[in-house]
Amino acid sequence: MQQAGIYIHIPFCRARCSYCDFATGTYQAPLAERYVHALVAEINSAQLCTLADADTIYFGGGTPSLLTPAQLETILRAVHARFRVAPDAEVTMEMNPGTVTPETLRAYRSLGVNRASFGLQTFDDEQLRRLGRTHTADDARRTLANLRAADFTNISFDLIAGLPGQTIEQWAHNMDEALALRPEHLSLYLLEVHEGTPLADQITRGMWPRPDADTAAEMYRLLLERIAQADYEHYEISNFCLRGHESRHNLKYWTGAPYFGFGCSAHSFDGARARWANERDTARYVELIETNRSAIVETIELDEREASAESLFLGLRLMRGVNLAQHRTRFNTDIHAQYADELARFDDAGLIQLDDNWLRLTPAGVLLSNEVFAAFV
Secondary structure, three states: OOOEEEEEEEOEEOOOOOOOOOOOEEOOHHHHHHHHHHHHHHHHHOOOOOOOEEEEEEEEEOOHHHOOHHHHHHHHHHHHHHOEEEEEEEEEEEEOOOOOOHHHHHHHHHOOOOEEEEEEEOOOHHHHHHHOOOOOHHHHHHHHHHHHHOOOOOEEEEEEEOOOOOOHHHHHHHHHHHHHHOOOEEEEEEOOOOOOOHHHHHHHOOOOOOOOHHHHHHHHHHHHHHHHHOOOEEEEOOEEEOOOOOOHHHHHHHHOOOEEEEOOOOEEEOOOOEEEEEOOOHHHHHHHHHOOOOOEEEEEEOOHHHHHHHHHHHHOOEOOOEEHHHHHHHHOOOHHHHOHHHHHHHHHOOOEEEOOOEEEEOHHHHHOHHHHHHOOO
16 A cells, blocks of 8 residues: 655735735734644544554645744654654645745654645746735745755755746746755646636736746756756756755656645645545635535546546656556556557647556656646546
8 A cells, every 4th residue: 555645734924925815814913823723633633543553644725834943843743643744754844935044944843744845937027026025036035045044955946937027037037046045846737827816817907918838838848958067867858856856745646646635725635536625715624624515516427438538648748658558457457458649649640649658748748748638637
């Protein structure tokens, strides 16, 4: 049995970014304290006796670095009391530059947090302001220096390409800055404009140009070139690392390992067929837990075909691809026969590389990955 990952959702932010459609809200100290108690209660009541081994813990959000060290310690104690956490577990905390001090970073590190992931997004202060971010490029540089001083040796940056009005030259500058700082891990995201967000409204009203897909694709190609020159491994569509620094937690999502989520909007998977999701609204989640009710609002049981398809398109996110022999053993499915027409079409278009044992995306296929994935849904 694979060891599980534990995901803890912290929904609070100093301010909401203009592009964000996650389950987040502005930080309020009284609600945050109630939320932490609700998290602990949910963890304590989890019925996971047969899957109690874990080797990753991930604090996502939101801005988990708004937690006080005491609140973090309370949550971690609950996790360690409920799960058998491996001594070498990867413990990640998402952080926003400017929300941490040298003192809080040292406290987080002493509590066992050994990986930091922070939303740098861009080194352009004007673009940061446009996105509604509350930090500057100097804040990001200072945060990295403080992380190193606090003995963090596993740090990940998030960068966003395709921002409204962003030029190739500005993107190249972002990459130069990021690579010069030499984080162990980089995550690249192409901007998605979600309806209902302030950014979508601003674009509709003509305040900013709509992101250009061709420019974003060129930015991605340039990133691949620069990343390779800097000796980073491209191990997943959007993720790059120095050797040995893959995100162990995120790999669980792509390889079908079990993971258990706690907090509002958190999702879970038992590693086989069952998925479930929690209430999205923060206040409603707290209310449900405080009144001894379940926060789970959706449960899905995958059938054999759905589980096979999901395994395929998640596995194809990894550059190594999908081992077809292992897939056939697990699902009793011959992918060559089941998807013969689709595979032939993608092969002719140069989007996949296919042989008897492996199916993977080509560089061109990575850029059109959603089209490939749609064939398996």
